[in-house]
Amino acid sequence: MLTIDHSPIFELKHVTKSYGNNMAVKDGNLRIYPGEVHALMGGNGAGKSTMIKIIAGAHQADSGEIQLEGKNVAFKHPKEAMDSGIQVVYQELSLLPHLTVSENIAMPSDDVVRHGIYDWKKSDALAEEALSRLGSATADISPHDIVSELRPDQMQMVEIARAVGQNAKIILLDEPTSSLNFEETEKLFESVRGLCNHGIGIIFVSHRMNEVRELSDRITILRDGVVIVDGVPMSEKTDEEIVSDMLGEKLNAEEKKRKDSNAFESSAEVLSISFDGYDGELTVKEGEIVGLAGLAGSGRSSILRTIWGIKPRSDIRLRYLGEKYKSKKPMHALKNKIAYVSEDRSESGLFFGQPIKETVLMAHRNLQRKLLVKNKSEDKLLGQIIGEVQIKVPTHECMPEALSGGNQQKLLFGRWITDEAKLLLLDEPTRGVDIKTKHEIYQRVRKMVEANNAGALVVSSELEELVLMCDKVLIIRDGHVEDVLTGDRITENNMMAEITASGKTKQQTEDNKSV
Structure with a gap:
């Protein structure tokens, strides 16, 4: 000191x-x-x-x-x-x-x-x-x-x-x-x-x-x-x-609503991923939040990108909602009620230089298909979403860049509220946001998976975040599942020990460059 x-x-x-x-x-x-x-x-x-x-x-x-x-x-x-x-x-x-x-x-x-x-x-x-x-x-x-x-x-x-x-x-x-x-x-x-x-x-x-x-x-x-x-x-x-x-107030300790490892045995499977050449499998059940932990370059983000349709990996096999699924492109994933929030907000669809309603309403296909894109319909839905995620905006015409990083991130979550996404792909979901907003996002994710019988895959470099959010944490190494932590085994110390067990990853590039 x-x-x-x-x-x-x-x-x-x-x-x-x-x-x-x-x-x-x-x-x-x-x-x-x-x-x-x-x-x-x-x-x-x-x-x-x-x-x-x-x-x-x-x-x-x-x-x-x-x-x-x-x-x-x-x-x-x-x-x-x-x-x-x-x-x-x-x-x-x-x-x-x-x-x-x-x-x-x-x-x-x-x-x-x-x-x-x-x-x-x-x-x-x-x-x-x-x-x-x-x-x-x-x-x-x-x-x-x-x-x-x-x-x-x-x-x-x-x-x-x-x-x-x-x-x-x-x-x-x-x-x-x-x-x-x-x-x-x-x-x-x-x-x-x-x-x-x-x-x-x-x-x-x-x-x-x-x-x-x-x-x-x-x-x-x-x-x-x-x-x-x-x-x-x-x-x-x-x-x-x-x-x-x-x-200015005490933040209620985040209730770890993590369920017993047996709680999901009878739940329907949202997603299943198998890896060529490896026995380990990645599964996400309804109502389950699954974390992916690993070193940079371990392949965590590349798994999410494959599902979303960005640079799909050839060694991954997907089953989504009980059927074989082949990722094609983000619009295909969007139509199949898959939501993606990336650490790169512009990649997630935060449209800088355009009013915030363009970002929020992009996902609402039914509204667009029925041509109910008149100002009154848009404003009503946008007002509902903004109120739900507790964002203060001066006007619906304001630009995303005028908002704080935390409010930008909440805006991205807001787009999925009424669209009933069945699978949330979250890559560093709280990057650059304050403590209160972090906890609001944790609560939002839990509420969304429970309300929609959905599943969530979360990549985070903050091990504490995975402890607070996840029902199950998978250790990713060299692009595949190395180990699974559930229940009381989900601790920062256990994750750190598993992640570093075999030293540095063979891959030298960052996750966001993995293919």
């Missing part, structure tokens, strides 16, 4: 920011010390994004002070903040995919361009130095690699290396582990600790409680624009207290 015996390297003092009549941050304080990891937490709409934008120079505070190394500063543009040593690594990475690692890391630096000529030698040297400061996590990254050919975890490290290469004093990490598995997350944490040893202050924004507790020295919590917890040591806060501080 960090011992604080010096002055803050960065400080927000009594900062306030409003947008019209909406007070986004009120009298906000934040102190970051050299070499510390400081967690910044809060639910959707708590004011985190506004505070991040003020720190990054993207927005200016209405009142209050910002101090860097004891001196007042006023950033009018992100470039001013970056030049002063404030670097932000956002959840959605901003690398240029067609350029090399070296170019991405060094390009923001003025030192690599002299008289209009790009200094490739200096660029490579700067990139190598920045990568080396992140330790072993970047050992397999070359300055000459093309960014588009890197894995997601490698791209994340390049983004952080770019921040380091700009002489960072403060690095703000916004949900940095959202697309990483636990092995990659541990490598990232190792690199972050190394940066702290060099005196860099880290602001860590995350909804993942276990990661916040593992990495952070202190925590600040926002709720409704107000700082509720002001830089308290992590050791002084329990997980329950943190959740209560974030929400």
Whole structure:
């Protein structure tokens, strides 16, 4: 644990920011010390994004002070903040995919361009130095690699290396582990600790409680624009207290409605999957939620994609609702009442740039077939769905990108409510959403499978999530079922032991690139 015996390297003092009549941050304080990891937490709409934008120079505070190394500063543009040593690594990475690692890391630096000529030698040297400061996590990254050919975890490290290469004093990490598995997350944490040893202050924004507790020295919590917890040591806060501080209320412990392993013996089978060359079989019964656990590249997501009709695997045989089923394309799956929510919201059918009703009503074939797509019919159904999943929207014509990540995810779930999906395929269903929304999604999935006599397949890198959601967890290795956990065997420790039992997976690509 960090011992604080010096002055803050960065400080927000009594900062306030409003947008019209909406007070986004009120009298906000934040102190970051050299070499510390400081967690910044809060639910959707708590004011985190506004505070991040003020720190990054993207927005200016209405009142209050910002101090860097004891001196007042006023950033009018992100470039001013970056030049002063404030670097932000956002959840959605901003690398240029067609350029090399070296170019991405060094390009923001003025030192690599002299008289209009790009200094490739200096660029490579700067990139190598920045990568080396992140330790072993970047050992397999070359300055000459093309960014588009890197894995997601490698791209994340390049983004952080770019921040380091700009002489960072403060690095703000916004949900940095959202697309990483636990092995990659541990490598990232190792690199972050190394940066702290060099005196860099880290602001860590995350909804993942276990990661916040593992990495952070202190925590600040926002709720409704107000700082509720002001830089308290992590050791002084329990997980329950943190959740209560974030929400303003105690979140009822999620009832584990997991049923006895024998409860589904007489239930009808929704889905059965067999794998060529292996004895293990994957089955999902009516009312059952089945989790898929495994390393990145283990083939978890490729199973879901095969059922949905994206890059179907030739080694998989499917039976759906008692009959042989051959996945053709997503529209075919949709017509057969199969629902898919991907970690990539645009892939799931979140239509950016179009009103939210286009996303929600796409699945309602009966409404479209009967030509009941008049505004009144649409608005009535849309209002029903939005109310059911508890999303606040200013108008039915608003765009998905105007909503928070949690509300975007709930919007995707909403489209299946009245369409009575028989099989839910959920790939990282709570990626990037806050704790309260996570639990709402858990409850929504349980309600949907029970109401529709449906089944659900869930892929999640958060083992705690699988414990909370699932009646059965299958360990996936090299694309097939390695083991099955039921009842009291569904624990994080058991899953971790099974997943890592035979070491790293033979596949080297991420699940989302598996075929």
